[in-house]
Amino acid sequence: MNIHEYQAKELLKDFGVPVPEGAVAATPDEARAIAESLGGPVVVKAQVHAGGRGKAGGIKLAGDPDEAEKVASEILGMRLVTAQSGAEGKLVRKVLVERATQIERELYAAVVLDRTRECLTVMASPEGGMEIEEVARTHPERIFTTHVLPGAQLWPFQGRGLMLACGLDARTAARAAAVLKSMVALAWEKEATLVEVNPLVVDSSGQLVALDAKMNFDDSALFRHPEIAALADPEEADPLEREAAAMGLNYVRLGGNVGTMVNGAGLAMATMDVIKMAGAEPANFLDVGGGASEEMITKGFEIILSDPNVKAILINIFGGILRCDVLARGVVAAAGRLEVSLPMVVRLEGTNVEEGRRILAESGLKFDVAASMAEAAAKIARLVGGK
Numbered sequence: 001m002n003i004h005e006y007q008a009k010e011l012l013k014d015f016g017v018p019v020p021e022g023a024v025a026a027t028p029d030e031a032r033a034i035a036e037s038l039g040g041p042v043v044v045k046a047q048v049h050a051g052g053r054g055k056a057g058g059i060k061l062a063g064d065p066d067e068a069e070k071v072a073s074e075i076l077g078m079r080l081v082t083a084q085s086g087a088e089g090k091l092v093r094k095v096l097v098e099r100a101t102q103i104e105r106e107l108y109a110a111v112v113l114d115r116t117r118e119c120l121t122v123m124a125s126p127e128g129g130m131e132i133e134e135v136a137r138t139h140p141e142r143i144f145t146t147h148v149l150p151g152a153q154l155w156p157f158q159g160r161g162l163m164l165a166c167g168l169d170a171r172t173a174a175r176a177a178a179v180l181k182s183m184v185a186l187a188w189e190k191e192a193t194l195v196e197v198n199p200l201v202v203d204s205s206g207q208l209v210a211l212d213a214k215m216n217f218d219d220s221a222l223f224r225h226p227e228i229a230a231l232a233d234p235e236e237a238d239p240l241e242r243e244a245a246a247m248g249l250n251y252v253r254l255g256g257n258v259g260t261m262v263n264g265a266g267l268a269m270a271t272m273d274v275i276k277m278a279g280a281e282p283a284n285f286l287d288v289g290g291g292a293s294e295e296m297i298t299k300g301f302e303i304i305l306s307d308p309n310v311k312a313i314l315i316n317i318f319g320g321i322l323r324c325d326v327l328a329r330g331v332v333a334a335a336g337r338l339e340v341s342l343p344m345v346v347r348l349e350g351t352n353v354e355e356g357r358r359i360l361a362e363s364g365l366k367f368d369v370a371a372s373m374a375e376a377a378a379k380i381a382r383l384v385g386g387k
Helices: 005-014 028-038 065-075 132-138 156-165 170-190 219-224 239-246 265-277 294-305 324-338 353-361 373-383
Strands: 022-025 042-046 059-062 095-099 103-114 119-125 144-148 192-203 208-210 214-217 250-253 258-262 284-287 312-319 344-350 367-370
Touching: 005 170, 005 214, 022 028, 028 042, 028 065, 028 095, 042 065, 059 065, 065 095, 103 132, 103 170, 119 132, 119 156, 119 170, 144 156, 156 170, 170 192, 170 208, 214 219, 239 250, 239 294, 258 265, 258 294, 265 284, 265 312, 265 373, 284 294, 294 324, 312 324, 312 353, 312 373, 324 344, 324 353, 344 353, 344 373, 353 367, 367 373
Parallel strands: 258 284, 258 312, 312 344, 344 367
Antiparallel strands: 022 095, 042 059, 042 095, 103 119, 103 192, 119 144, 192 208, 192 214, 250 284
16 A cells, blocks of 8 residues: 555654655645745645656745745646556646755665565665666676564664765764664564655755655565555555445556456466466456355456557456356356457356356357466467557
8 A cells, every 4th residue: 555755654654754844735736835834935745646746846845935825726637657657647636745955965765565576675776866776787886785584673783884875974874774773663564665755865964854655565475564554545556446446446557559368366376477478467466356246257357458558358267166167157248248348358267167268158259268277378469460
């Protein structure tokens, strides 16, 4: 689960990390009032779940309350298109208005869950303000890391080492190490998979300030953290993903053109892999589960077909709890009811597989039945112009 910058900064503040003074506004008038209360120049920042806001015009400096009101009126209601938002962009409903900071130096700092090492990895770089992926690509030697064992704290020598490597003097490095320690404590306590501050700046008075913040949390742990779950903004979620969740379907929209319907998360991941290996790109992850009903299958089709990028559909079912003949009847009924015109490739395996294939073959609908995952992927790739 992602949260907004202003929410992430509130959490950082709770853990002792310095953040700029500011507040959230939903209207230009509110932005003006906040700027008046702060005094001096302010920064008006679009609050959406996407990076690259500055390049897209979503972050602007305002010298006084009048300009803050004007800038907020320009940002609020705009559809911000960034490298992370997709072509449709993100509608800006709120802005963060905060006191402008005189920046002397920018750093990058993050705590991320390292699934390979089964621990938290703490990252720091002197290349603050840049996308860390770009730094990793062009100057990997400028990223410094250390690891924290499960349940442990970041030791002062670890934090100081990272910040000295970034070129800070000993006194500033010690203060920056305390910020890193607080970020690690936040990650452990709230079960965050990412706590990122980019940039972490040294201001004109030599103090450290978290100028931007991004946090992700483990969805599976939210039941232990209702205070974090309450921060979710449903308006930021993909509308198709919200619709699928309401039906009990596990759906994630991707960027390809092959719609997928699979029963079982592991099989769905494997299906996406074989589609890519065949030279095509999956448009979604859709797990209908082991006990999918005809209604759920119909809803799955509706959600897949709502994505205009989908050019063909691959249905990959292993009949265990859900028998192949039952699934086939549901697929035929749903496809017929919705008048699906897109080409469909179906791979069935498991209980009553022959009966399931017979039902598909005699349905009169355009099903291309495959005997294996590899064959199904090859067929679907040809249909959408892959290999």
